[in-house]
Amino acid sequence: MNTAETTATPTRGKRTRSGHSSRRSRHRGSIDRLDSGSLRVRVDAGADPITGKRHRPTVIVPPGPDDEHQAEVALTRLLNEVDEQRHPKTKVDIGHLVLNYQDERKAARTTIEKDGSLIARHIIPYIGSKSATKDARKTIRALYKDCQRCRHHCTNTNWIEHRTSRKHECDARCRKHRCKGLANNTVRKIHAILSGAYTMALAEWEWWSVNPIDGLAPPSFEKTDPVPPSTTDAAAIVNEAFRRELTWGVLLFIAMISGARRGEVVALRRRHHDPIKKVLYLRDAIAQLDETNELIEKGIKNEIARHIVLDDTSNQLLIDYWAALDAAASEAGYDLDDDAFFFSLKPDHSTPLRPRSVTQRYRRMTRAMGLDTQLKCLRHFNATELIAAGVDIRTVAGRLGHGGGGSTTLRFYAAWASEAHQRAAGDLAARLPELPAVLDQIERAKTAPEAPFERVASRIRSRILAGDLADGSVAPSIKEVAATYEVAVGTAHRAADLLRQWGMLSAGGRGKRPLILRPAPQQPTTEQPKDGQSVAAALRREGQRPLNLELHYLGSAVKVFAAEADPADARQLDRLLRSAVRRHTAGADADIGDFELIVRNSGEPTVVTAFVSL
Incomplete structure (x- = not known):
């Protein structure tokens, strides 16, 4: 049996023998002869920061003619590594490392959740129990290769890959497994997680003084070749969207002309559109969590708050769209305020659409049209058409919210909302397909x-x-x-x-059931929308016509705008008056009786009527 371990003196100790083993004691280290004949070299590196136990790096030297010399060399090397703080202070495994990193890192909630999914699927099950220091680069490099080989890390290809993990009846979507690796960009995300964890352990936790995976390179970026829809396909997509539903058509049209991300489009609220300045502001984004499907409102990506200057046609479309929404909400007994979302399934527009639902609906629609495209390609379409129109790259990057534009001025919209930005709005409008005719x-x-x-x-x-x-x-x-x-x-x-x-159901009220309303017979009209008719004209109802409106406050004109309405319909004029007052006063309390709406036919100086709300 081995001799008991004792504290060594700074000078070279004497060799002692007891049974089949011996020890040479050194300052903070020792050399032991084991029963197998090998020499065990061990040094004291302090307390393990994870377990609190003593951490003793060890090297085994096999028996041989010069094994004692090799043991002396190994002891000197270990002592130098400890003295220079080049030896790891802990024997932590990779799983413990990345989970600690997830708990202490500062990142957006959606980023934490997405990275947590990669950790749970690809890191913990396959290398979580491996040492974070010993052969770390070899272990992680092998993981990258396995991820690129098969995303399921399979060892047997003879199994059925089911379309869902829930109980179901198999169909054509449940097929024999075929290995398909993760994309290089996904593997690079796994590398970013591991690299961040090792860097935090080095800089903040001081688990080691040298990064064990320093020099480990991730897979290269994949060469992407985005294929935006052609102008012909874009026209077909917008036409089909408007044919299906007005709200759906407006959503895709905004995505096309603004180049905004999916989450930015569904986060738009009424206050984000200024019809007077003809500007659409992008300030927030909606994210949908993977685990709970919860919707959260967060800041815009790269924290680049920006605005999109609209051309006259697009601006009028949004004005008409909100007029239609106001009318529908009023019929249902609601009043839409400035916090109302552009796109919602609720009659009061209090909640946004789900981003994934938008993507799925777009995919179903384009597949039914025979097109192989994605929602994100509308963003590529916007960038491609602006560049083709001769707009400078900095302006394009500013409109799209890209953070790597090469200049810090791109982070402030005032730097790129210049003459080129104004020209971009007009140039894009000229290259876009003509707004389609839509049915009511x-x-x-x-x-x-x-x-x-x-x-x-x-x-x-x-x-x-x-x-x-x-x-x-x-x-x-x-x-x-x-x-x-x-x-x-x-x-x-x-x-x-x-x-x-449709006017066939009353609004009802608190505690009251709505009543059936049978509409009176109407005389058929022969007026039909014509091909090429604008969306504004398609929204026009019987009796409505273009009007020039002036908002007066205590006898003085404070706002001028255009709309389509029936000047003989008091309900429509009242809605226009209240909407104009709300925008003029920015939502502050105001006496509606102090305001007056002067109504003229478009292009005519004669006043048709002066409307006040009683």
Whole structure:
């Protein structure tokens, strides 16, 4: 058996023997002869910061004619490494390292969640138990190669890759596994996690003095070849979107002309559009968490708050769009304020759309059209068309919110909202496809329903017209509609909102069920939208015409704007007046009686009417 370990003196100790082993003691180190004949060289490197136990780096020298000399050399090397703080202070494994890094790093919540998913799927199961110091570069390099070989890290290819982990009946989507590696850019994200963890352990935790994976290079960037849609395809996409739904068409059109990211588009609120300055502000973004599907509102990427100057046609489209939303909300008993989201499934526009739902709907629509494209390609389309129009790169980078523009002035929109920026808006408008003709979506749903809620509303409408639901009778409840037509409660709510817009359901109230309203017969109109008609004209209802409006406060003009309305319709004029007052006063309390709306026909100086709200 070995001799008991004793504290060594600074000078060379005497050799001692006991049984089959011996020890040579050194200052903070020792050389022991083991039963196998090998020499064990061990030094004291202090306390392990993780376990609190003594950390003793060890080297085994095999028996041989010069084993004692090699042991002396190994002891000197270990002592030098400890003295120069080049030897790791802990035997922590890679799993413990990256989990500590996740807990202490400062990053956005979405970044933490996405990186946590990569750690759980690719790092912990395969190299989590490996030493973070011994052969670390070799271990991590092997992980990168395995990730590029197969994203499932399979060892047997003879298994079925199911479309879902839940209980299901297999179909064509459940197929035999075929190895497909992770993209190089995904492997680079794994490298960024590991590199960040090792750097934090070096700089902040002082677990080691030399980075064990220093010099380990990640896979190279993949060469991307973005293929934006052509102008012909872009026109077809926008036409199809407007044909399906006005809101869907406006969403894709904004994405196309602004080059905004998906999360930035769905985060737009009413206050982000200034119709007077013709500007669309990009300030926030909506993110959807992977684990819980929770929506969170966060700052814009790269923290580059920017704004997009609109051309006249695009600006008028947004004005008309909000007029349509105001009318629909008013029919449902709501008043949209400046915090209302541009795109929402709620009648009061209090919540945004889900970013992933937008991507999925776009993919389904383009596939049905026979196009192989992605939602992000609209961003590429914007950049490509601006560059083709001769707009300078700095202006393009500013409009897209790119952080690597080469100049710190790109971080401030004032630096790039110049004459070139104004020219960019006009040039892009000239290269975009002409705004498509669209049907009145509310009227279209009566005869050609597409969405589930439209089909439910159309069937209820048929029952009302047939007399199954009598005029003035209490309407079926939302739960009854959902059960009768086998749809979700949310779909039943949307069907009820559509019936209100058709004038076939009363608004109801707190504790009161809405009533059935049978519309009076209307004389058929022969006026139909023509091909090439603008969206503004398509939104025009019977009796409406272009108007020039002036907002007066205590007799003085304070705001001039244009809109389409029926000058004989007090409800429309009241809505325009209140909307103009709200924008003029920036939401502050104001006496509506101090304001007056002067109405003129477009291009005519004669005053048609002066409207005040009583």
